[in-house]
Amino acid sequence: MDRRRFLQSSSLIAAATAAATLQPTAWAAAAQVPALPIPPRLVADAQGRVVLTAQTGTSRLRGARATATWGFNGALLGPALVLPRGKPVTVEVRNRLPQPTSLHWHGLLIPGRADGGPESPIAPGQSWTAQLQTDQPAATAWYHPHPHHTSGLHVAMGLAGLILIDDPDSAIAALPQRWGVDDIPLVLQDKRLNASGQIDYQLDAMTAAVGWFGDLMLTNGVAAPQHRAPRGWLRLRLLNGCNARTLNLATSDGRTLYVIASDGGFLAEPVALKTLEILPGERFEVMVDARSGTPFDLQTRPVMQMGMTLPPFDAPVTLLRVQPAGDAGPGRLPDRLATLPALPGASALKTLTQRRLALSMNPMLDAQGMQALMARYGMQAMAGMPMDHSSGHGEHGAMKLDLHSANLINGQAFDAARPLFDARVGQPERWTITGAGDMMRHPFHIHGTQFRILSENGRAPAAHRCGWKDTVHVENATSEVLVRFTRTADRAKPYMAHCHVLEHEDTGMMAAFTVSA
Ligand code: C2O
Ligand code: CU
Ligand code: CU
Numbered sequence: 001m002d003r004r005r006f007l008q009s010s011s012l013i014a015a016a017t018a019a020a021t022l023q024p025t026a027w028a029a030a031a032q033v034p035a036l037p038i039p040p041r042l043v044a045d046a047q048g049r050v051v052l053t054a055q056t057g058t059s060r061l062r063g064a065r066a067t068a069t070w071g072f073n074g075a076l077l078g079p080a081l082v083l084p085r086g087k088p089v090t091v092e093v094r095n096r097l098p099q100p101t102s103l104h105w106h107g108l109l110i111p112g113r114a115d116g117g118p119e120s121p122i123a124p125g126q127s128w129t130a131q132l133q134t135d136q137p138a139a140t141a142w143y144h145p146h147p148h149h150t151s152g153l154h155v156a157m158g159l160a161g162l163i164l165i166d167d168p169d170s171a172i173a174a175l176p177q178r179w180g181v182d183d184i185p186l187v188l189q190d191k192r193l194n195a196s197g198q199i200d201y202q203l204d205a206m207t208a209a210v211g212w213f214g215d216l217m218l219t220n221g222v223a224a225p226q227h228r229a230p231r232g233w234l235r236l237r238l239l240n241g242c243n244a245r246t247l248n249l250a251t252s253d254g255r256t257l258y259v260i261a262s263d264g265g266f267l268a269e270p271v272a273l274k275t276l277e278i279l280p281g282e283r284f285e286v287m288v289d290a291r292s293g294t295p296f297d298l299q300t301r302p303v304m305q306m307g308m309t310l311p312p313f314d315a316p317v318t319l320l321r322v323q324p325a326g327d328a329g330p331g332r333l334p335d336r337l338a339t340l341p342a343l344p345g346a347s348a349l350k351t352l353t354q355r356r357l358a359l360s361m362n363p364m365l366d367a368q369g370m371q372a373l374m375a376r377y378g379m380q381a382m383a384g385m386p387m388d389h390s391s392g393h394g395e396h397g398a399m400k401l402d403l404h405s406a407n408l409i410n411g412q413a414f415d416a417a418r419p420l421f422d423a424r425v426g427q428p429e430r431w432t433i434t435g436a437g438d439m440m441r442h443p444f445h446i447h448g449t450q451f452r453i454l455s456e457n458g459r460a461p462a463a464h465r466c467g468w469k470d471t472v473h474v475e476n477a478t479s480e481v482l483v484r485f486t487r488t489a490d491r492a493k494p495y496m497a498h499c500h501v502l503e504h505e506d507t508g509m510m511a512a513f514t515v516s517a
Contacts, residue, residue, distance in 0.1 A: 036225040036320060038180030039161065039187070042079035044089045052078065053094040054101055054122075054145070054159060062216055062223065065197035070097060070157035072143075076221045078161030080185055081143065083108075085167035088133040095122040100147055101154055105163060106281065107141030107263055107450070107470050108134050112489025112515070115447055117496045118148040119416055119512075135486070136450065137170035137265040137338070139468070140185075140237045140283045148416075149203070149404060152212055152243050152502035156201045158221070160187060160241045170265060170338060175287075176235040176331030183331075184227060184234060188278075188300075188319060189241040190214030203506060208406040209365060210440070211244025211501040215312060217300065219319045226321040231293045232328025235260075236286045240278040243502040245313075246305055246441055249276045251288065252297035252316070258333055261285035264450030264468025266338035271464040275301060279443035281471045281500035284464070287333050290324040297321050305441065340467055343452060343482065344428075352482075353429045355421060357409050359444070359474060359499060359509060360436040365406045406507040407499070413508030419494050420511045428484045430454070437476040442504065444479070445471040447495040448487060448515060454480040471500055485515040 044050045057075025058066040072078030083089055093103045093116075100123050104116040113120075114130045122128040141163040145154035162185050176182035192214040194200040201212060219225055240247050249257065258270040263283050270287065278284055290296075299316040302309045344352075405413030410420070423429060433444050435457075450468040453461040458477030472479045489495040491514055498510030 033224070033226045033321060034222045036184075036227040037220045037222055039077060039185055039220065040079045041082050041164065041179055042073075043082045048088050049090045049092070050081065051092045051094065052081070052103065052143075053096055054103070055096040056098070059158070059221060061191060061218065061221070062193055062197065067193060067197050067199060069199070070154065070159050072159065072161055076158040077187060078143070078159070080162040080164050082164045082166055083132055083134050085138070085165060085169075086133065086135055088131060091130045091132055092127050093122060093130065094127040095124055098124060099150070100124065101145045101159070102147045103128070103130070103143055104146035104447075105130070105132060105141065105143050106445070107139060107283070108132065108163065109136050109448060109450065109486050110134060111487040112448070112493040112495050115489065115493065115495060117146050117447065117493070119493050121147060134165055136165060136167075137468075138167040139165045139261065139263070139265040140239070140285060141165060141263070142239055142241070142283065144241075146496070149506050152203060152207075152506050153201050155241065155502055156191065156199055156212060156243055160189075162187065162237065162239060172266065172334055172337060174332050174334045175260070176233055176329055178329055182230050182232060182234050182329050183237070184229070185220070185237045186298075186320065187220050187239045187241050188247055189218050190245050191216045191218060203403065203503060205365065205403065205406070207503045208403050208507040209361065211503045213245055213305070213310070214242075215310070217317050217319060224318040224321065226323055228323045228325050229290055230326050230328050231291055231324040233331045233333055234288045234290050234322070235331065236288060236298070238278060238284050238286060240280050240282050242280050244280060246280070246303055247278045247300040248303040249278065249319070250274060250299055250301050250316070252299055253294070255289060255296060258287040259284055259464040260287055260337055262465065262467045263470045267464065267467040268338060268340050269336055270333055273464065276464070277303065279441065279471060279473055279500070280502070281443050281445050288322075289333075290322060291328060293324045295321065295323050338467075343454065349430055349454070349482075353423075353427070355429060355431045357431065357433045357444075357497065357511065358411070358436075359434065359442050360408050360411070361438065362406050362408055362413070362508070403507050407504045407509035409509055409511045414498075414510040414512070416494065416512050418512070419491060419514045422514045422516055423483075423485055425485055425488060425515055425517050428482055430480060431483050432478050432480045433472065433474045434478045435474045435476050440475070440501070442474040442509070443471050443500040444474045444497070445500045446481075446483060446497045448485050448489060449483050451481040451483045454482055487515065488517050489513075489515045
């Protein structure tokens, strides 16, 4: 409830700030529409080895101004890492950043020691080697840093890339297969730049409460790019790589989005939608019919977040302009995609181990804390308030809030040394995750598994959210998921379960857990 009150007061100031910083559109009209950059596919060499180097660079994100960015094997984002099902791939991750990082493989069923969570830090100048051998169906997953307290910063700076699990058994020959032509990867992220054109990232009381939101939408690192596609069926591999923003995809002319895959692989059959919400961390694969040759835009439409929509997101924002030209390929939309195992019935579900996770905001950050902060420092000052690494509560009580425990699971902030529980390999479990009813969407993600959604925020899951998932929507009610682990994770390298609003993750809304054989 208190997050709600805080949001209502902060939204007025945020709206004023956003209006004041809106860029004139003249440059956009004058400039050429940039082409959609396609991340190259990164395939292991004959020895099964591959290198990812986290490095600094500069990119042009808005106008001609150079922005300092971070990327893998380049200045921004990273290549699409191809992992053939069942084959070992050794990834050497080199850290050439000025600070420690880590690298997590979001969506992969791999042991805790390879998972790359906050307990596997890589110091500047050092490298870390992960053995990735996945045994899971074809899917679009992703990799991103997961360092303690700084995941949001590292992703905001540009560190993220797709993972393509290549599985001939679950691949569907009828689908478009030409990478970057009719099989199109789209990494969607919002950013905020400061007056000197640099990424304006803050982890402070305000972003700990609501997440970091930008006012500039990028697709593969470029604002509103254009793709010259064949006149045929297009397969879009979508990643919401935003720190906190939920996207609501649609086409400019209302043409249908046929969802064919979710986080962990293909659905049973395509699901036709006019709008598709994607929460931070989620992936969907969508087919779009471009056979007519008529150009269209892929957009994100307004969606309430934190109880409001701020410019430019109060109107449709273009993510991609599609210009169909040239010959169609052989790709088409199949009727059937995959066979998903039937879910257990209600009585069988009752016999499963149940885990309960309750998401909440630290009362320290609630009414009193927020009001005291605002009264004393004003919202503008608070938005730039540095993190306080001590957790003592002195006479300036509100200032002494440790932002690292601003958000909680079961009343506790993240503590790697205190795993919540130990699950067993191969044993299905029922997890119930409950929000605090405070208007915040929590995209809740679990490492080491692809689960099935039994109920989502108090309702039956929508058809396109009934397949393999690693992230579930939790807002003001309870979501239930059927979880199973296939690998182990010990106390030294536990798995994580956390909100994928990265500022919630970085400020405590994360739990470690172990899985034993
Ligand atoms: Cu995408 Cu624990 O993360
Ligand atoms: Cu993950
Ligand atoms: Cu959250």
